[in-house]
Amino acid sequence: MNERLRTVMVRRGVPVEDLAAECEVDPKTVERWISSGRVPHRRHRWVAARRLGAEEAYLWPQVAEVNDRRPEASRAELIEVFADRASVPRELWLRLLGEARERVDVLVLAGAFLSQVQPRIGRVLADRAGVGVRVRLCFADPSGEAVAVRDREDCLVGTLGAMIRSSLTHYRGLVGVEGCEVRLHPVTHHVSVVRFDDEVLVTPHVFGESGNASPTFYFRRVQGGNMFDHYVAGFDRVWDAGVPWAGDVG
Incomplete structure (x- = not known):
């Protein structure tokens, strides 16, 4: 049992349900953090420590040992590097999409490549949501x-907005579908992130180049690693800045 976490929660008057809501997890997950001593994901540790006003390393002493291994673990997260996004095999995209069981998160500028990989992308995502996968498209x-x-x-001479609107037409059927949400973000776009559970494909954007011409990195979350969580946290920040899309492409 994690006595430190339990004691701090009691002293601060923070019930399991409140900490779960703050961390955006199920209350049973927080109960497992307490009862079994399970170490949460890095982002959840940060949120919990901030809410409780305690040091992360105090609540989870194991973190210090994990941090010592972080450089090696982060290197282990990198599965493959593709010279450009166009070189990512279609079979990989389809496999990751088909195998997702918990979430699919997408952060893109226009994301036209997604409908090229899977022409029925909207329908497929709705099907994934139908079996409990949370789908967030930004x-x-x-x-x-x-x-x-x-x-x-x-130098796109006014065509980028039209490209995004055209891409959005593939997702109008997701509006109102339980488990699916589409948002429009206002931020400067530096990287595309497509996450499937604990695997993510990341494309850094290079000035003057299209996303398809930029290298793409394939990461898988590894205990103690930093890279996966780094890009997922970036997705979450942009997601929070976005506004829900109602399906209008006019």
Whole structure:
């Protein structure tokens, strides 16, 4: 049992349900953190420690040992590097999508490559949501200033907004589907992130180049690693800045 976590929660007057809501996990997950001594994922540790006003390393002393192994663990997270996103095999995209059991998170500018990989992408994502997969899609706001700036930088002569609107037509059927949410984000776009449970494909964007021409990194979460959590945390920040999309592509 994690007596330190239990004691701090009691002293701070924070019930299991409140800490679970803060960390966006099920209350049973927090109960396991206490009863079995399970160490939460890094992001959840940070949120919990902040809510409880305690040091992460005090609540989970094992973290110090894990941190000592972090450089080696982070290298182990990297499964493969593709010279460009266009070189990522279609079979890999389809396998990861088909095997997802908990979540699919997508952060893209226009994300046209997704419908090229799977022409029925909207229907497939709805099917995944139907078996309990949480689907979150975050596209750049085609009317936003960040898109206008990117359009000028890449010399797209006003076409980027239209590209995003065209891509969004594939997802209109997801509006109102339980377990699915589509948002439009207003932020400057530096990286595309496509997550399937504990695996993620990351494409850093290079000035003046399309995403398909940029290298893509394939990571798998490893205990003690940093890379997977780093990009997932970035997705969450952009997601929080986005607004729900109602299905209008006009």
